[in-house]
Amino acid sequence: MIDLFSEANATRAPRQAEHEDDMTLHAITHFRALAIVFVVASHTILLAHYDTPALAQGTVINLLTGATVFFVLISGILFQHVFVPRYTFRRFMRSKLRNVALPYLVLALPLTVFVVLHETSGEIGARFFYGAHLLISGNTVIAYWYVPAILVMFLMSPLHMAYQRLSLEHQLSLLAVLYLLSNIVQRSVEDILIPQSVIYFTPVYLTGMTYVQHREAVLPWLKRLTFPLFVSAILLAMAAAETGHYGNYHTDFSLRWSEIDLMMPQKLALSFAFLGLLERYGDRPIAWSQNLADASFGVFFLHAPMIYLLLEAGYQPLFAAPLANIAVMTGVLFALCLSSIALLRRVFPNHSRQLVGA
Numbered sequence: 001m002i003d004l005f006s007e008a009n010a011t012r013a014p015r016q017a018e019h020e021d022d023m024t025l026h027a028i029t030h031f032r033a034l035a036i037v038f039v040v041a042s043h044t045i046l047l048a049h050y051d052t053p054a055l056a057q058g059t060v061i062n063l064l065t066g067a068t069v070f071f072v073l074i075s076g077i078l079f080q081h082v083f084v085p086r087y088t089f090r091r092f093m094r095s096k097l098r099n100v101a102l103p104y105l106v107l108a109l110p111l112t113v114f115v116v117l118h119e120t121s122g123e124i125g126a127r128f129f130y131g132a133h134l135l136i137s138g139n140t141v142i143a144y145w146y147v148p149a150i151l152v153m154f155l156m157s158p159l160h161m162a163y164q165r166l167s168l169e170h171q172l173s174l175l176a177v178l179y180l181l182s183n184i185v186q187r188s189v190e191d192i193l194i195p196q197s198v199i200y201f202t203p204v205y206l207t208g209m210t211y212v213q214h215r216e217a218v219l220p221w222l223k224r225l226t227f228p229l230f231v232s233a234i235l236l237a238m239a240a241a242e243t244g245h246y247g248n249y250h251t252d253f254s255l256r257w258s259e260i261d262l263m264m265p266q267k268l269a270l271s272f273a274f275l276g277l278l279e280r281y282g283d284r285p286i287a288w289s290q291n292l293a294d295a296s297f298g299v300f301f302l303h304a305p306m307i308y309l310l311l312e313a314g315y316q317p318l319f320a321a322p323l324a325n326i327a328v329m330t331g332v333l334f335a336l337c338l339s340s341i342a343l344l345r346r347v348f349p350n351h352s353r354q355l356v357g358a
Contacts, residue, residue: 026285027278028081032074033289034274036296037330038067040303040337043142044329045247047307047315048322057323058241059234062266064326065247068146069267070274072201075150076208079157084164084209089157096154100297103357104138104147107301111308112140118312139192141304149197153205156198164209171210178203183261186249196253200264207268211275219279226276229269236266298344298358299337306333 042064053061083092116131138145163171182203188196211218240246240262249261292299317325345352352358 032293035070041330048325062237066263072204073208076205080209080212141308145191222276229273233270298341298356302337
């Protein structure tokens with residue numbers, strides 16, 4: 001990802017533009033590192049075994065969950081910042097198939113075979129179609145649904161190119177309609193329907209693109225509003241917890257509004273609060289943040305089967321307090337994932353990215 005940013009920056013002659021691009025690069029790098037921490041932490045909630053947490057715990061759980069919004073927003077930012085200036089559909093999709101779809105297949109295929117053999121019995125044909133369904137939907141293990149969904153969004157890149165040519169007024173009007181539709185449709189039950197996920201997350205992707213296009217105008221406001229955005233995110237997370245809702249909003253596909261999805265506005269507020277903070281103070285490279293960001297997709301791919309295996313092995317929480325379990329298991333999973341990535345990079349130095357995404 002650094003090479004892509006460097007290539008994009010090299011096309012910009014003015015020194016000031018290069019400096020601003022560097023600041024964007026560092027801020028997004030730090031944001032990627034932060035995003036994968038949230039993603040892993042949110043999934044360790046499965047290992048916490050909470051029933052009805054106190055308001056403070058429920059608020060923290062709501063702040064941790066829904067971090068896919070971070071990933072999608074970053075993808076939109078990167079598309080606009082890196083790929084748009086030199087976009088061709090064939091080259092763009094070739095890079096995504098090589099660096100996203102291939103590691104997904106390398107890991108998801110054996111996992112799918114294991115899940116089918118372990119969890120089903122009966123006719124071979126029925127098991128085969130069940131396995132194919134798991135692989136296509138990404139429902140083999142937790143979080144893998146994101147890959148088929150984001151690949152569909154990558155396939156929509158010609159539409160995204162058309163979007164970035166619209167005026168700001170038309171972009172904002174379209175975003176308003178798409179966010180309304182997103183809040184009505186929400187996420188599918190167990191994230192099993194790819195079209196529903198695409199509808200839900202598309203406005204987030206487009207928001208990332210719009211942010212890059214109008215960054216110079218937005219940034220002064222964003223820096224001033226960082227603290228209010230953090231407060232807004234906390235209040236929205238608290239409001240959901242107060243009503244007894246913890247985590248994402250999932251529903252069957254329908255155009256009937258069942259309940260207001262507070263997760264999306266909460267995560268958007270938190271995303272731009274982090275961006276405002278990182279754009280203000282993240283104007284320099286930090287080695288550990290860069291390393292974590294570079295390994296983020298590998299951590300994404302590896303932590304999910306680890307959680308699945310822990311649950312299958314009958315894992316029991318180490319502590320009575322859910323947040324203590326989340327903190328400890330997040331650290332354990334990062335240690336295991338980063339160690340595995342380091343080993344794979346040593347054994348397959350030229351192919352680790354295609355094998356595990358890092």
